[in-house]
Structure formats: C-alpha cells, structure tokens
Amino acid sequence: MLNRLNWAQLGEALAIRPATSTSEGIDLRVADAFDLARLADTLQIDRHDLENSFCTANRSDALLDAASPSLRFCQICASAGFHATLFQFTAFRCCPIHGCPLRDTCTACGQPLPYRLQTGFVRRPYACHCCGLCLLAAMSLRRLHAKTGIDVAGLDRLRAWHHYFFRYAQLLSPGRRDRRDAAGQYLPSDEIQSHSSIPRRLAFIGELQQVLSLPPLMPRVYPVADATLRGTGGPRASAFRSSRCAWAARWPHVDRICIMLDAAYRRIRRSRSRRLARSIGLVRPGVASAHHLPDRRLLLFDGTAPVLSIALLGWRLSWEQRFSIQTLMRCQAEYPPFGLLEWLAFMPAHLPPPRARDREDWLLRHFVHALDETWRAWRAIASGMQEGGYYVVSPLIFPTRLLWMDFAGGTAP
Ligand SMILES: [Zn+2]
Numbered sequence: 001m002l003n004r005l006n007w008a009q010l011g012e013a014l015a016i017r018p019a020t021s022t023s024e025g026i027d028l029r030v031a032d033a034f035d036l037a038r039l040a041d042t043l044q045i046d047r048h049d050l051e052n053s054f055c056t057a058n059r060s061d062a063l064l065d066a067a068s069p070s071l072r073f074c075q076i077c078a079s080a081g082f083h084a085t086l087f088q089f090t091a092f093r094c095c096p097i098h099g100c101p102l103r104d105t106c107t108a109c110g111q112p113l114p115y116r117l118q119t120g121f122v123r124r125p126y127a128c129h130c131c132g133l134c135l136l137a138a139m140s141l142r143r144l145h146a147k148t149g150i151d152v153a154g155l156d157r158l159r160a161w162h163h164y165f166f167r168y169a170q171l172l173s174p175g176r177r178d179r180r181d182a183a184g185q186y187l188p189s190d191e192i193q194s195h196s197s198i199p200r201r202l203a204f205i206g207e208l209q210q211v212l213s214l215p216p217l218m219p220r221v222y223p224v225a226d227a228t229l230r231g232t233g234g235p236r237a238s239a240f241r242s243s244r245c246a247w248a249a250r251w252p253h254v255d256r257i258c259i260m261l262d263a264a265y266r267r268i269r270r271s272r273s274r275r276l277a278r279s280i281g282l283v284r285p286g287v288a289s290a291h292h293l294p295d296r297r298l299l300l301f302d303g304t305a306p307v308l309s310i311a312l313l314g315w316r317l318s319w320e321q322r323f324s325i326q327t328l329m330r331c332q333a334e335y336p337p338f339g340l341l342e343w344l345a346f347m348p349a350h351l352p353p354p355r356a357r358d359r360e361d362w363l364l365r366h367f368v369h370a371l372d373e374t375w376r377a378w379r380a381i382a383s384g385m386q387e388g389g390y391y392v393v394s395p396l397i398f399p400t401r402l403l404w405m406d407f408a409g410g411t412a413p
C-alpha cells in the first residue's frame, strides 16, 4: 500500500518530521528524520526494534561514517524484498544469511543506488533509479521462498552479528562526527566519511565474519567484589557515562605505575605459562597449525590445538600485542590505546584513593583481578570457537577496556 502513495502522503505515512528538508531525499541510515513513536505505531513494531533498524540515532553520531550512503545489498535477499541494517556497514562484505558478497552498485548499469527515500523511489520502488532494473525477483511466492532460503538459522546468524557489531561500536564510543577540517571549515559528507577512523576501527568485525559463521563470545566480566567505591553509581556504571578517564586524555602515558603493573603482569604470565606448559603443548603464532593472515590482523588455528593453549595466546594478545612504544606511536591516530595502557586509560578518574601508597595497592589489586577476568573470558571465547572447528585469535576480540566499561542491556555469554 505504501508503494502506491505519492511523495507527500508517503512522508505523512512514515511519520517524517515536519521540519525535515526533503528536497534531496531522506537519509535512511539515520533515525532523526522520523517521529519514531508514530512510525512504530504505524508499522506495528516495537519502538526499540524500530530504533535498531537504523544505523544511528542521529546524524552527528560518528558511527554514521561506518555506514555507506549507497544501498549495499545481498542479491538473494533483495530478490525476496529483504534488506538488513547490517548490510549498510562497510565492515561487512558478505551476507550472514547466504554468505554471498554484498553489492553496492546496480547489477545492470553499475551505478550506486542511494540509500535515501526520495521522489524517484515513489515512482519506481525497489528499482535502480538510473536504469530501472527491479531488485525483486518475478516468481511465485512458493518458488521464491524455496530459492531464497531465508530461514531461522540464517536470521539467527544475522541477528548475532548485528548485536556483536553494535556492542563493539558502543565499546569504541565513536563520539561525535568530526565535521570540520583542521582549518575549521565545514566538510562535505563524503569527505567527513573518508577522513573518519571509525570504519577502519570496525573493519576487523567483517574480517571475523569471513572466517566465523557466528561472532565470538563477548563474555561478561565482573568488577572486584570489595572495591572501595565512591559515589553512588559504582565503578562500571560511572565509567561508561563519564568521559573523564584517568589516562585517556594524554596517552601513551608510560609512568612508574604503568611499569609496576607491567612487572606484575609478566610475573603472572610466567607462572601461568609454566603451569600450562607442564600439562599441554603451548601454541605460538609460528607453529604449523597456525595461519597468519597479515592483511586481516587475525591468527587462525585449526581445531586440534588445546583450548587452554589458545586461551593463553588470546589473553596475552589482549594485554601485550600493542604494548610497545613503537606500535603506540604508529597507531595512535587510528586506534585507542591497547592492553595495559588501554586498561589504565579507561579507568574512571575518581576511583583510586588519593594517597599515593594506597593508590598503588588499589590499582594492583584491581589489575590482578582484571588479569583473572580476562583469562576466564578467553577460556570461554576459545571453547566457543572450538565447537566451530577452528580458532580465530586477535587482540581486538577482547579489548581490555571491556573490564571497565559496561553495556546497557547486559552481555550474558
Ligand atoms: Zn542474503
């Protein structure tokens, strides 16, 4: 029915806010052009589900840079009239349902299809605005259903990747979109996008998707039970809300405390490695069962490696992969801090007690707890992957800021 409305009626039916300029069409990545309560009512879907079907809530969110302004589609899904929000994110290169590559241009004329609601689409919905090619398949519903194979298992895979991606994006807290250049001039949207580091920081999720059918676990981590808390929110709640992080403003910050914690880490690593080496064979990146994918920043191991051995490697990568001054200098602009420095950077500023001696004890206690929690998390991640037949290891799978930052809605494994 909506496809038969004219432009003004369509705007009314889709609850487009009256103040929205529609001369260039409406960017479908962003929710803020729509009155969501009214639209949810019209479409008879939950308001929360509706919000999740947009790439971002508003156009000043830097996550917008991770989504393409052109339609990205799976040809099989599109033939059945199905499109997923996830397809718009450039990190993903394949459809999680069908495994086939996502396309970003018309298959007939090669032109990009704008991911916008505009007058041209009122005349020819679901078709290329240049050549008129219709993305929908012309066949009976029964044949269409059999041919497209959009089944429950496929939709579950899609949902799992969707949640993983948005959780990770929340973890990165991309912040506001940087709309001006160094001289303070406003930039056009495509230039903002090409300057943004957000797509590169999220790209590894698409790399994971090419080797795993389901995303890795993001296990829940717990704070120190008897933490000396100040304030009312507790450390994790306030850590997420507060942008005031202890070291974040001026990292790399390799000081005496950092060196003390690094020494504690090395001690614990040595004893853990020795204990494991007595009972199982340890894997190293150079062994025969490992495949290094340098262009993907991932390590692949076949499923014969012991779970604990993979967990140890993952745990080590989480804490030390980027803990070198040289790497930090090179990747500072693109990446936030990693490992120990990352853990310190995301520590809420107001938490450690003010006296210096107490402060070191406090930090050490929390740090040892964090090492244990990461170890527990990596054991869960590795055994989850073993079921799939092989392991993927990367420091990005379990960034240490996870220990300080909580997610809205929980992260039960
Ligand atoms: Zn598909």
Ligand SMILES: [Zn+2]
Pocket (backbone or CB within 6 Å): 106, 107, 108, 109, 110, 111, 128, 129, 130, 131, 132, 133
């Ligand atoms: Zn075309």
